[in-house]
Amino acid sequence: MRLILLGPPGAGKGTQAQRLVEKHGIVQLSTGDMLRAAVAAQTEIGKRAKAVMDAGQLVSDEIVNQIVSERVDSDDCRRGFILDGFPRTLAQADATETMLAQKGMSLDAVIEIKVDDDVLVDRVSGRYTCANCGAGYHDTNMKPSVDGVCDKCGSAEFKRRPDDNAETLRTRLQAYYKETSPLIGFYYAKGMLSSVDGMADIDDVTAEIEVVLAAV
Ligand code: ADP
Ligand code: ADP
Ligand code: ZN
Secondary structure, three states: OEEEEEOOOOOOHHHHHHHHHHHHOOEEEEHHHHHHHHHHOOOHHHHHHHHHHHOOOOOOHHHHHHHHHHHHOOHHHOOOEEEEOOOOOHHHHHHHHHHHHHOOOOOOEEEEEEOOHHHHHHHHHOEEEEOOOOOEEEOOOEOOOEOOEOOOOOOOOEEOOOOOOHHHHHHHHHHHHHHHOHHHHHHHHOOOEEEEEOOOOHHHHHHHHHHHHHOO
8 A cells, every 4th residue: 555645744644654554564654754864864965954954944856756766665665655744846746656657656545634724833842752763742632651651662762853843833834835735736636635634633533544545
């Protein structure tokens, strides 16, 4: 199964992708995670991407297209993958079609997670992840069952993203509306788009996504 999760920053793409990974045994390909790993490793790509990401702008199509194309060739992607945060521009959507066709692959679904803008500040400013395994949490919406201990791996170390603040979120939202939201029409016109209510509780969003997947 190959899917795209679409939605603004804080919509719940990463949260839902982690659940799909566990349930379906497919991998999560988050371009944000890949770029943050490149920044941490101080690779050439990471050095070029850091300032752009900190400012909440989009990294160039050329860079992200290439990292996704290389990643998709890995063995662990054979059973399928979830594209989380990619494609994010019409040029990336075109490149995705070409790339998948060249590899003899096709998409099964594009799922848009719809949320109201006014919850996004709270979603991103309360977001944190386990520094060891990457599991996602939220200050009020999704706390670990034991305070300060990751449910998945038991680590007590957590981290927050430098771009998860109200000011950078404004730039990221502008980028979403200008560059990414046209993808909704793009995939709708191809008959591939399904939308789920991202304002619902996390479990209910997961259930709605499973209904969509059962139909593809
Ligand atoms: P995205 O990957 O789309 O940017 P995340 O999955 O990281 O978004 O979610 C952003 C934050 O909101 C996280 O802290 C997550 O725990 C929380 N969250 C995700 N989905 C929901 C939901 N349906 N209701 C409430 N909080 C949510
Ligand atoms: P969120 O889910 O909160 O929107 P991501 O982790 O997907 O955040 O992305 C973080 C940042 O990484 C973006 O603001 C952007 O600078 C960069 N980025 C991630 N994916 C892409 C992409 N497909 N194209 C361009 N830039 C990207
Ligand atoms: Zn953990």
